[in-house]
Amino acid sequence: MENPEQLHWLVRPKTIRLLWIILITVLVIVTLLDLLIHAHPHFGLDGTFGFFSWFGFATCVAMVFGAKGLGMVLKRKDTYYNG
Amino acid sequence: MVNLPPPGVLLALVGLVLLFIRSPQLRKAIILISPLIVLATIWSIPDNTVSLGTHFLFWDLVPVRMDPLGRLFATIFSLMAFAGGLFALRQKRVSELSAAFVYAGGAIGVALAGDLITVFIFWELMAIASTVVIWSAVTPESYKASIRYLMLHLLGGVILMAGIIGHVVEHGDIAFQSMSPDSWSHILILVGFLINAGAPPFSSWLSDAYPEASYTGTVFLSAFTTKTAVYVLIRGFPGTEILIYLGLFMVFYGIVYALLENDMRRILVYSIINQVGFMVVGIGIGTEMALNGAAAHAFAHIIYKGLLLMSAGAVLYRTNERKCSNLGGLFQSMPLTTICGTIGALAISSFPFTSGFVSKSMIATAAAEQHLAFVWYLLAAASAGVFLHAGIKFPWFVFFQKDSGMRPKDPPWNMSAAMVLFAALCIGIGCYPDPLYALLPYATNYVPYTVPHVVNMLQLLLFAGLAFFLLLPWMKRTLTITLDLDWLYRRLFPRVWVVGSAAFIVYQQRVSAFTELMVYRTIMSLKRIHGGKGLLSRNVSTNSASIGALVLLCVWLVSFYK
Numbered sequence: 001m002e003n004p005e006q007l008h009w010l011v012r013p014k015t016i017r018l019l020w021i022i023l024i025t026v027l028v029i030v031t032l033l034d035l036l037i038h039a040h041p042h043f044g045l046d047g048t049f050g051f052f053s054w055f056g057f058a059t060c061v062a063m064v065f066g067a068k069g070l071g072m073v074l075k076r077k078d079t080y081y082n083g
Numbered sequence: 084m085v086n087l088p089p090p091g092v093l094l095a096l097v098g099l100v101l102l103f104i105r106s107p108q109l110r111k112a113i114i115l116i117s118p119l120i121v122l123a124t125i126w127s128i129p130d131n132t133v134s135l136g137t138h139f140l141f142w143d144l145v146p147v148r149m150d151p152l153g154r155l156f157a158t159i160f161s162l163m164a165f166a167g168g169l170f171a172l173r174q175k176r177v178s179e180l181s182a183a184f185v186y187a188g189g190a191i192g193v194a195l196a197g198d199l200i201t202v203f204i205f206w207e208l209m210a211i212a213s214t215v216v217i218w219s220a221v222t223p224e225s226y227k228a229s230i231r232y233l234m235l236h237l238l239g240g241v242i243l244m245a246g247i248i249g250h251v252v253e254h255g256d257i258a259f260q261s262m263s264p265d266s267w268s269h270i271l272i273l274v275g276f277l278i279n280a281g282a283p284p285f286s287s288w289l290s291d292a293y294p295e296a297s298y299t300g301t302v303f304l305s306a307f308t309t310k311t312a313v314y315v316l317i318r319g320f321p322g323t324e325i326l327i328y329l330g331l332f333m334v335f336y337g338i339v340y341a342l343l344e345n346d347m348r349r350i351l352v353y354s355i356i357n358q359v360g361f362m363v364v365g366i367g368i369g370t371e372m373a374l375n376g377a378a379a380h381a382f383a384h385i386i387y388k389g390l391l392l393m394s395a396g397a398v399l400y401r402t403n404e405r406k407c408s409n410l411g412g413l414f415q416s417m418p419l420t421t422i423c424g425t426i427g428a429l430a431i432s433s434f435p436f437t438s439g440f441v442s443k444s445m446i447a448t449a450a451a452e453q454h455l456a457f458v459w460y461l462l463a464a465a466s467a468g469v470f471l472h473a474g475i476k477f478p479w480f481v482f483f484q485k486d487s488g489m490r491p492k493d494p495p496w497n498m499s500a501a502m503v504l505f506a507a508l509c510i511g512i513g514c515y516p517d518p519l520y521a522l523l524p525y526a527t528n529y530v531p532y533t534v535p536h537v538v539n540m541l542q543l544l545l546f547a548g549l550a551f552f553l554l555l556p557w558m559k560r561t562l563t564i565t566l567d568l569d570w571l572y573r574r575l576f577p578r579v580w581v582v583g584s585a586a587f588i589v590y591q592q593r594v595s596a597f598t599e600l601m602v603y604r605t606i607m608s609l610k611r612i613h614g615g616k617g618l619l620s621r622n623v624s625t626n627s628a629s630i631g632a633l634v635l636l637c638v639w640l641v642s643f644y645k
Contacts, residue, residue, distance in 0.1 A: 008415050011486070027549060030541045037535045042451040042459060052463070052542035059464035060471050060550035063335075064557060067342040074566040075343065078406075081564075081573055 027053070089134070089146040090124045090157060091192025091205060093117075094164060098184030098212075101177060111172055114180060118165035121191065125149075125157045133197055142257050145197025152378060152524040156194035156314045159382045160187055163306040163389060170393050170501035171299035179219030183303040186212035190307040194314055198257040199247045199272075202315065206243065206279075210236040213308060216300045217292055225295040231572070232292035235278065235285065243275025262319050273320055280312035280363060281356045282329050286336060287569035289356060294348040294405070298396035301348055305392050306385045309355055313362045313381045317524075322369025327458060330367055333360030334465040341472035342558070343565045346405050347481050348395050351388065354431065354473040357465070358384050364462065365446040368453055371525040376445030378523055383438035383512060387430035390505035391477065394424030397498055398481060401491035408560040412486035419493045421482045423502040430509040432474030433466060435540055438512035441519070441531040444540075448529070466540075467547040474544070475551045480560060 009015060031053045041047035045055075087093060097117040104110045128134075128149045136146040164187035171180055189212060192205030210233065217229035249268025251257055264270045278285045293304045320326065337357025341350045358380070365377030397420045404410055414421040426437070433439030443466070450459040493499055512519050520527050551558070612618050 010414070011412075011483075023545070023549065023552075027545055030538060030545060033538045034542075037538055040535075042454075043456045045460070046463075050542065052539040053546045055460075055463060056467040056543035056546040057550050060467050060547045061554065063338055063464075063468050063471065064342060064550070064554045067339040068557060070339055071343045071563075071565060075561070075563040076566055078345065078562050078564045080566075 087124055089136070089192065089195065090121045090128075090161070091188045091190070091195060092146070093124065093188070094121045094161070094191060095185045095188030095208065095212075097121075098181045098186075098188060101181040101184060110177070114168040114172060114184075115165070117184070118161045118168060118187070121164070121188075122158065122161040125154060125161060125191070125195075130154070136201075139200060142198070142200065144201050145258075146192070146201055147195045148197030148259075149195065150524075151522065152314070152318060153195045155378055155382060155522045155524065156310070157191045158522070159310075159385050160190045160194060160307065163187065163303075163385050166389060166501045166504055167299070167303045167306070169504070170302055170396070170498050172497040173495060174297070174299045176219045176221070176297070179216055179297060179300055182212045182215035182219065183300070186216060186303060186307055190311045193311045197259060199250065199259050200257055202259055203240070203244055203247055206311075207240050209308060209311065210240060213304060216303055217296045220295060220297040220300060222295070225297075228292045228295040231569070232288055235288045239275050239278035239285075242271050242278070246271030246273075246275055259315075259318060261321055264320065264323060264325070273323070276312050276315050276319065277329070279308050280316065280359055281309055281333065282363065283332055283336065284568050286333065286356050287567035290340070290344075290349050290352045290567065291569050291573075293352045293355075294346055298399040301352075302389055302392045302396055305352070305355055305388045309359045310381050310385055313359060313366070313377065316363065316366045317374055317377055321366055321374055324367055326363050326367030327455075328367075330360045330363030330365075331458065331461055331465075333357065333363060334461070335468070336360070338465065338468040338472045340565055340567070341476070343563070345407050345560045345563060347398070347407055347410065347477065348392065348405060350407075350473065350477055351391050351395060354469070355388060357469060357472070358388070358431065361443055361446055361462070361465070364458065365449060368446070368449050368455065368458070370449050370453060372445055372452060372527070372529065373449035375520075375523040375525050375527050375529070376442060376449055379442035379445060379519055380439075382519060382522070383430070383442040383509075386505050386508050386512070387427045387438060390423060390427035390502060390509060391431065391473070393498065393502045393505065394420050394427060395477075395481070397494040397502070398491070400494055400498070402489055404489075406560075406562070407480035407484075408562060410481050410487055410489075411484040412482075413489065413491065414482040415486075416490040417482070417493050419499055420502065421478070423506045424482065425478045426506040426509050428474045428478045430513065432470040432544055433540065434474075434544060435532075435537045436510065436513045438509045438516075438519075440513055440540065441516035444531055444536065445527075445529055463543065467543050467550075470544045470547040471551055475548055476558070479551075 031050045034050050045051065088096065094117065097113060101110060101113065104113065128147065130149055130151065132147065132149045133145055134147040136144045164184060167183060168180065174180055186209055189205045189209035192208070193202055196202040196205060214229050214233040217225055217232060246268045249271065253266060253268055262269045262272065264273050281289045293301050296304055316326065333356050337353045337360060341353035341357070344350045344353060362377040362380050365373040365380070398410065398413060399405060430437035430439045433443045447459060447462045450462060516531060520529065610617065613620050
């Protein structure tokens with residue numbers, strides 16, 4: 001294992017832990033901001049608390065696994081057409 | 084300026100002249116100055132100008148019809164020619180730059196064309212010039228890909244031409260106005276336009292051909308063909324409902340295929356289809372807000388997509404490596420490219436204070452105004468998906484993730500300058516969108532920066548980011564490609580041809596063997612009956628003959644006796 005001091009400061013485990021803490025803090029803050037702003041929902045679902053937070057997260061998970069499923073059928077070696 | 088040729092023709096002519104200029108310094112000067120002269124020409128022509136050009140058959144062609152929509156697209160196309168030229172200033176293959184300028188000239192020509200015949204002429208010019216751009220990479224792969232690309236675009240051109248002829252026969256008029264797909268000719272025109280937009284089932288030509296061009300070629304390719312298609316759709320088919328569904332399909336197709344892809348430039352090309360999908364949805368909605376959104380998004384898209392492909396081009400130029408699985412950790416030695424690429428990635432994700440934020444949101448707003456609930460929900464999900472497949476995935480796998488050990492330098496000054504220019508425009512338009520809004524085809528008082536809008540977008544994107552990093556173990560890059568409908572003409576048809584022709588040869592051999600056998604048998608049986616001692620050639624004695632005759636006579640007598 002490399003000495004963490006020799007790594008670029010951005011990829012040291014300490015920095016990465018700090019970045020995670022910052023990200024989670026920001027996520028909590030922007031979601032809680034929903035309590036303060038008075039949005040005008042256009043439809044039904046988008047009026048729920050933290051709609052954009054949970055909707056963004058849930059649809060991304062769905063897209064990743066959807067893509068994964070499609071990949072099982074359609075993925076080939078990248079030399080497929082060369083042979 | 085009156086005597087200058089139309090701006091598109093002017094740039095295309097400059098492209099041809101470049102081929103014959105020996106002095107590199109003079110060539111560089113022309114590459115940098117000519118797009119700016121073309122831009123000045125475009126702005127020197129007042130709105131509502133219609134210039135009559137040559138007479139063709141029974142019609143007067145209209146090479147230049149200036150209005151806000153045409154001016155918007157012609158402006159961004161000439162800006163792109165400038166920045167692309169700057170980026171490619173050291174490209175040794177002059178044929179590529181020359182073709183790229185002809186290609187850009189074709190795009191400007193389409194944007195300003197006032198009649199369908201002129202549109203068609205520039206349309207075909209673009210097809211040929213862009214093929215030469217792909218060719219200019221001079222690799223076996225790029226040659227094959229360019230031929231597949233050309234075939235498909237010539238097919239699209241033929242469909243478009245058939246539609247235009249039908250339109251002229253029905254209406255007796257060549258003016259390029261808005262249409263609706265209510266007759267065969269208009270459907271053919273729509274199909275011709277959609278092929279260039281990368282709409283299904285013809286999406287795969289983009290991911291097949293564009294990543295095979297050189298490190299500079301792909302930058303040019305990303306800008307013109309699909310965005311002229313967006314322009315002609317805005318002009319020709321606003322409010323055509325089927326475009327909403329086609330656009331939504333393109334949006335998710337782009338996301339899913341980019342998520343599965345390993346080639347960094349192919350990821351970006353899939354995301355072109357995704358972004359054009361947003362524009363096509365806007366055109367399908369067809370309100371003034373939606374069409375403004377589609378036009379503004381096309382403008383912003385050309386800049387940030389050009390920027391993304393420039394950063395990918397810089398990486399390719401320095402490392403000669405395209406696969407995410409072999410890249411990573413480049414931020415340490417290519418800080419400028421990393422920053423510019425990341426700005427492009429934030430802009431495509433429509434992060435607040437970038438150009439994508441002020442343009443894409445108009446399309447979603449238009450969907451909400453028209454109470455298209457499912458369209459609005461799907462666009463919101465897709466916005467999160469853009470951050471996932473391009474906004475984080477591209478910079479993460481190219482510049483960060485694991486350390487590949489490579490320490491390439493930032494690219495030469497001209498490539499860096501082009502990236503900085505476009506990065507500045509991404510942020511400039513994002514912070515101060517009014518000049519862009521003033522260029523749009525319809526007057527707008529749209530206000531992108533409201534507190535709920537900014538907060539909601541941040542929520543959507545940051546949680547998409549969280550999903551990316553939590554799901555990272557499932558996103559490991561593999562040395563794979565993902566099959567698409569081009570499998571039909573790259574694998575199935577050639578296989579069918581090989582197997583079919585082999586089967587035909589076997590069949591043919593069998594048929595000829597059978598025929599030979601039959602001919603042989605016929606000859607043998609003839610020989611048996613008529614030959615030397617055959618039944619019908621034997622000598623018969625007189626007695627036997629008279630007995631035979633007697634028998635026959637008796638049979639006759641008995642049969643006819645009453």
